[in-house]
Amino acid sequence: MKDGQGEGATDRRVGWLRKMIEIRLFEEKVQELFMKGLIQGTTHLAQGQEGVSVGAIAAMREDDVLTMTYRGHGQALARGMDSEAAFAELMGRASGCCGGVGGSMHFTDFSKGLIGAFAIVGAGLPVAVGAAMSARMQGKDSVALTFFGDGSTNIGTFHESLNMASIWKAPVIFIIENNLYGEYTPLRETTPHEDLAIRAQPFQMPGIVVDGQDVGVVHDTVAEAIERARRGDGPSLLEMKTYRFRGHSRSDPAKYRPEGELDRWKARDPITILGARLAEESVLSEDDQKAAWDDIQSQIDAAADRAAEAPFPTLEETHRYVYAD
Amino acid sequence: MKDGQGEGATDRRVGWLRKMIEIRLFEEKVQELFMKGLIQGTTHLAQGQEGVSVGAIAAMREDDVLTMTYRGHGQALARGMDSEAAFAELMGRASGCCGGVGGSMHFTDFSKGLIGAFAIVGAGLPVAVGAAMSARMQGKDSVALTFFGDGSTNIGTFHESLNMASIWKAPVIFIIENNLYGEYTPLRETTPHEDLAIRAQPFQMPGIVVDGQDVGVVHDTVAEAIERARRGDGPSLLEMKTYRFRGHSRSDPAKYRPEGELDRWKARDPITILGARLAEESVLSEDDQKAAWDDIQSQIDAAADRAAEAPFPTLEETHRYVYAD
């Protein structure tokens, strides 16, 4: 029970499994609500990548913070955002986590340390560096995580952020979710190497390739990087090898995938992997798991129903979001 | 006579020495004209760095092109810009290389392949990548060089340019003039390592540290990188270790230098190093060298005098510089 919390305690991994299932079902529901027109615009689902969000965030302390991207449902839920607030945000309701003005790309919840979700590629990285510096300058030992995609490692802000983090030894963990594509373009067309972790080399920080489909491995690697950062030894770059089961965004059928690729990755579904392990170790039987899916499904359905009842915000109400003074 | 052009030919290195002296004296004169108010604004002198400009550019073919920075007098002269046109530009005259509108930071001469000098840090790099791609797309085997400082390796465009050059195997040579400072700030304060050449690592291209004070070594290294690029094997990153004898710009007394640093580097003056070698090898005696300095000084003086007689442009005349159509 290496991930457990000691004799008698519930295995933490059961919680991780439930959380991954919650994210999976949340995003299934999002897809369904989209079809009904209750959610509009675009969404970037992270199905298949749940192991990264859940494993990494499980390694965080309550006072740690994170920034993420438009593909952030997973991180938000993993960090404990209430799914009703999340659905309400997606439906543009006043009760959403951002009052309905943000939408899918900007899930933010300061009470949970979710300090920013960015729709501009690369924009979240320096913000995490700043949050990390800020903690240290205020004498705290909290750290910042920042999640971003493989394609985001090509934009200048990536380089600038790693450089600043390095010279200042900022307590920040850079987490690449390498799902092999930036929109419709495969990594190999835009990047001269397969392992993005080597981009850490010139910044004198560890660059580690991680199996993003194994939530336990994710957790342990991130926990170590966080420990390192917390004790003042500086940032790390972690590359999570993962895959998104759906297209880039709502309108993408993902026809550019080579045949068989999706199937190969579905065979490495992080939920299946952990589920099988828990069953094998008799921590959680297949029946119990089935019950968990059902239970979570009904919670999700209920949350979405409640969210749909909330009112839309008015333009007036949003005026006060523009300026604090 | 390894750098010579064969039996009977004048040793190329004599030309290099003369060119370095020309740049040195040109910039001395600039300083003098500044004091007289004939040149205004700011200038960024490259005294001490002449070996880089002259050695690298000597390795170029006539149809190769280059981009550079605000610290570009050396490159312009090395590439054969007429010193009268250069002085006239610095004095803001209509006969200047850019009609007087550009000034010190924008020495441009398309007839010499000087396709752009940029006052914004990092801006010249992608332009060189574009010129390199353009040559190849048009079926030419010319290459592009781009010169920039150590401090410029921290801005995002550096990363973006190296990445694009790498994935497209663009025939471009990135030349860092590492003079140890970005403005008043020493490299070690803004960069986590001493050798910037290692920044090539994640881009699968050679990264080579070069003694920038030895013009012959500069030449040979650049020649090799150019050959590589010309035959389609892609870009290189060359780090020239060098030093500027003066402050960052006109208003900088460079008080931030540790004691003795300047003297140590003056002992590695590229002109002295090559001069001594040529004397030792009896290629050019000390007397001949003395004569060369005098000869070039009077050419410089004459060029400056002629330049000072040219008229200023009028605002009307510059209207046609705004749009081509």
Add this chain to the structure above:
Amino acid sequence: MSTLTETAPAAEVAGTEVELTYRDAINAALDDALAEDATVLLMGEDVSSDGGVFKTNAGLVEKYGRERILNTPICENGFIGVALGMSVTGLRPIVEIMFSDFLPTAGDAIVNELPKFRFMSGGQTSVPVTVRSIAGATGRFGTQHSATGESWYMALPGLRVAVAGSPGAAYSLLRTAIRSNDPVLFFEHKGLYGRKGVVRRGELAELGKAQVVREGADVTIVATLLMVERSLAAAKALADDGIEAEVIDLRWLNPLDMPTVKASVQKTGRLVVAEEQPHPAGWGATVISRLAMDNVSFRAAPAAVSLPDHLPISYSPPLEDAILPSPERIADAARGAVSAR
């Protein structure tokens, strides 16, 4: 990669009139330009993948190859710089910037480099780069994917700015932009891609010329992009009330066609600006200011200007709808101008 000399010869671009969607009009302009001139290329993120993110590039990579329809990494400032380097060495790159909100990520290239490059060199070179950029709201894309930002760039001498309000305009403006020897920032509106209209294949738009898209004697409505069709809708509603609106599609913000606007406002004596961006520092403010400086007398009651609140765009669908000038709001503004004393 192959070389440009191997590309197809210029295609026949006959003066045929066809009905095309706005999306297909852009596709046709790209196709015709690529066929006509072997130095033209299209570059940007995913431009060659599945017809591009907005499908404007369908069929191009099959026809012109992966070198001339060039996928780039995500690095807007870098690849516009690349385009600049190409443009001063013999090529005519068209750069696609997926959302106009990303133009500021390439702020240096767009503000300091493209517009000033020829100037700083003393006119030694020209910079034939076209930057296509997909602008505007209505997509529920939220605060960072809905800007038009069209006016920010009209302040920059050296940079032409074109705004396409219909399929016909999209085709001919884009052709002119690509043929121009100066950098042109070309705005497409994502809310218009499905609209149909008449396109004259081969037609070039005149640089700096606005178009009167509806004549009328009572009030002038000046519009760009999506607001052109909304202004036409407003004009229709106004006509039912006996008010005849003249609608001008501005088409260019630099140069700005003040003569056309002035002639219309002198005729109607009333002006409504229909713009999809905040009023401060916008083209609407500039147009009104020019008329005022030019001593044109016109009604400019507050209601005569239909401007969004000074708020960022929200995701929430009712809020996005509320913040944009609707045909109703434009018509109301026109009614206000007409009834002002």
Add this chain to the structure above:
Amino acid sequence: MSTLTETAPAAEVAGTEVELTYRDAINAALDDALAEDATVLLMGEDVSSDGGVFKTNAGLVEKYGRERILNTPICENGFIGVALGMSVTGLRPIVEIMFSDFLPTAGDAIVNELPKFRFMSGGQTSVPVTVRSIAGATGRFGTQHSATGESWYMALPGLRVAVAGSPGAAYSLLRTAIRSNDPVLFFEHKGLYGRKGVVRRGELAELGKAQVVREGADVTIVATLLMVERSLAAAKALADDGIEAEVIDLRWLNPLDMPTVKASVQKTGRLVVAEEQPHPAGWGATVISRLAMDNVSFRAAPAAVSLPDHLPISYSPPLEDAILPSPERIADAARGAVSAR
């Protein structure tokens, strides 16, 4: 690095009146803000080296240490992003952007992040970042180091814009900017650093309030930055001709103090805009447009607006001088307005 808790306690900032240069006024504002609030820090390129490139930061690193006067690498977009992250987690960073021309290199941070961050979160947080930026011509710094660009940013809801036209304004505006819980873009003019003026230590400027710096009944001149002193010089020359000009230092572009401008123009009936940037999409156009929409009647003959040609700034000294509005040109514009029929 040490922690903020170790910094000095807030200093006494008495209400003393002192004569300071514009440079020292900025230095004093920084010093007082740093002393008052341990969460304030200053960051940017070379900010701690030799007093900073423009010497506005002299003595600060000695007093507050290298953590609170933080040198950054050259990466504007990155370090404004860092400041944003600091600001939403308890600090109040002041960022120095050495030349305003470099603001577009941080275009994403300035256009998409700082102004929209609070909004997109539904008001969950505030973004107390001050971006100081050194603007303007007269330095012979050429095309890429002379922009003011002040108006580009007034179109962005969420971002306050302050423009300092004198030592007193510089001090009090900067103090207000740093105390503000919203992002403020603060423009300093490099041509003013040596100017002396009265500074009231401890004074805060009122948000969004313009200042009438000279009263007069015949014509209103609205100015910002360097143009404030040039307008005052013009007013002096005009007085010799018996024309009394009212000069307004706008001080803020967002919010824009239209009431003050309007009251003045209603009194004088004539307006001259003195601005160091092209007219299109500028604050001058916005001011004129607002007055016109507000039915204020005023003379707006072309000469009444003194605007630079639509040209980039040249290095060549006579050209740089010729392109900027001089006191003579401003006075001529005023005379034109006064004599217009």
